[in-house]
Amino acid sequence: MRKMTKALMGMSSALVLSTAIPGMAKADELTLCWAAWDPANALVELSKDFTAASGTAMKFEFVPWPNFADRILNELNSGGKLCDLLIGDSQWIGGSAENGYYVKLNDFFDKEGIKMSDFAEAAVNAYSTWPKGTPNYWALPAMGDANGWFYRKDWFAKPELQAEFKQKYGRDLGPPQTWDELKQVAEFFTGREIEGQKVYGAAIFTERASEGITMGATSALYPYGFKYEQTAGKYDMDGAVNSPDAVAGLEAYKALYKCCQPPGYTDSYMGEGLDAFKSGQVAMAMNWFAFFPGLYKDEKVGGDKIGFFVNPKQKVAASTLGGQGISVVANTDNLDGALAYIKWFAQPEVQKKWWALGGYAVHNAVLTDPSFKDSQPFAAGFLVAMNQVQDFWQEPSYAILLQAMQKRLHDYVVADQGTAQEALDALVKDWKEIFEDEGKL
């Protein structure tokens, strides 16, 4: 009987240990969390060099974009130990810094001689600092990104379409320079039959649940002159968020959606936009630069068939910021290992290889290299975009601010409710209420 008891105790201890082990970080192992997308595969490849140099094994936890924020923010909020390193969205930095989820990196950067001036200024401000623009660093810029456009170069080059377009609009059919031109080109293609298929002008973001329609619509709002505040840091949103320019920008986005979005794309984001383009349904599509290397390599629509352009300007030149910085999670059991990874990743040679593998490095050693602009067909556009990026609120309450904007934009653009002015007025009201709750107004 005693033997049996011992055996049972042994078995239950083994069971408990076997379930506990995955949650315990090993000293020579690091887990890096990020979104599941093309650049993540490039990072896996790149990190093999780190393992070879340090002997530290790398584990990766990649979460699909629609669940990325939910999954990772739950992990941080619950004090989980899943991630040692996190490539988190730029908007999370305020909350993560104030709640103590990220390790402040200033002392580490000073000690290791890592200079933020070695990275593109816009990227540092967006991905590393909180309060925004101050020298308080919570991340190392890891992946520069902005919302851009790609188009069917082979369709644009068709002589009969070129001639028809020139006759109609008095200019060559090419990548649009302004939002007005963008709509004209989109309308020109919508409803045509090309290669035996009815095609549409443009696939744009309309997703409701996470951030899709906000990221899409701000690509129109920013160039039309939308601002979050009249005076930076004052939260005086009336007259900025709902200014006549902002209203015009939102109307332009809705007009593009109404005229030229393929049917059924009422809740579409990155994946759906890529599908629409790859299946030959659309002449143009918006998406993050991060996807461009994969698109260029695509056998069906890549290579000579695809072209890329920066978000068109209107009153001003502007692009919606994407991208992320890499942070050390404060709850890690392997702080030294995580910092060693950051130190390794910040090296110019590693950054060059990162770009070569398909990651968007923002180290000046990469961006100022004379060969950079010609290294990829979208590289020059990336440089332009990164110099004109604007980002959403990075406040600790960014999630609720984002949800309010998602609702107001989707109600107006997709559900066709009310006017642009009413949508933006309601948004100002929502945001004021949120900032009042925060004690900032």
Place this chain on the structure above:
Amino acid sequence: MTDAPSTIAERSADMLARSTPASIAVRVRGLSDRVIAWLFITPTIALLLAINIFPLIWAVYLSFTNFRANRPNAEIEGVGLRNYQRVLNDADIWIAMQTTAHFVFWTILLQTVIGFALAYLIDRKFRGHAFWTTVILIPMMLSPAVVGNFWRFLYQPQIGLFNYIVSYFTGIPPSSFEMLGSVTLAPWAIIIVDTWMWTPYVMLICLAGLRSIPDYIYEAAEVDRASAWRQFWSITVPMALPFIMLAVLFRGIENFKMFDMVILLTGGGPGSTTEVASITLKREAFESWLTGRSSAFAIILFVAVFGLANIYVKALNKVKQR
């Protein structure tokens, strides 16, 4: 002197008792029936307290605070009834409640009418009725995630079968309407899917009701020369009514908290057209991280469902007693 065990169950219990080691038997013999009963139910009660009652009490506590789950280090302050006040004064929440009510009403109506009609047909015991019963039950056996994704494809305006079938019968071009993207059609798209999936469930309960009606009642009605129509309204419907009401209760509670199907089909859109209360609650709790306010909202929903269900159960009992 005790009676010898007669049934198989009694004989099995007797064998089990005899095979119990003497040391344990002595120990158990010292306990009263009441204590043994408590020993058996204690694990269940402990589990119930841990996963149902404690979270409920905790949610009630949180609903009176400003707690936000994404700010664990912030000080938790009591806010009195402010969360309840804000929830009840929030126009968007009332719109979500109206959407939920619309959804619950139409799904229950359709599922009850179609479910009862199917049960009535299946109860006729025609040739192959067992096969058709199985076929009808298939949608109910599928996972809501599978059903949601499956119907998303069916509703796709360019390649979806649903639009092509509508087009075939009406002549309307298939890509000219969007079941999931149109403000007017999207709520009906969800109602159609829910009805497709859960009508078999209602049918099963109704079928149980119909099969519970003794044949001799119909035979007596035949003797009295009651018509089939009269038999239906005077015997079938009243005697199956408690079962129908039970089905309505189950579907009503389920659909009041419907989440998965709506998220998969429309995500609450277009705009907020199909945003039912459970989606609003999820957004408040896990996207906006307004834990205190969302707890208040959850408590209000709980009280509403609990109250309505209780009133309904009382009505059901009255019907059963008739």
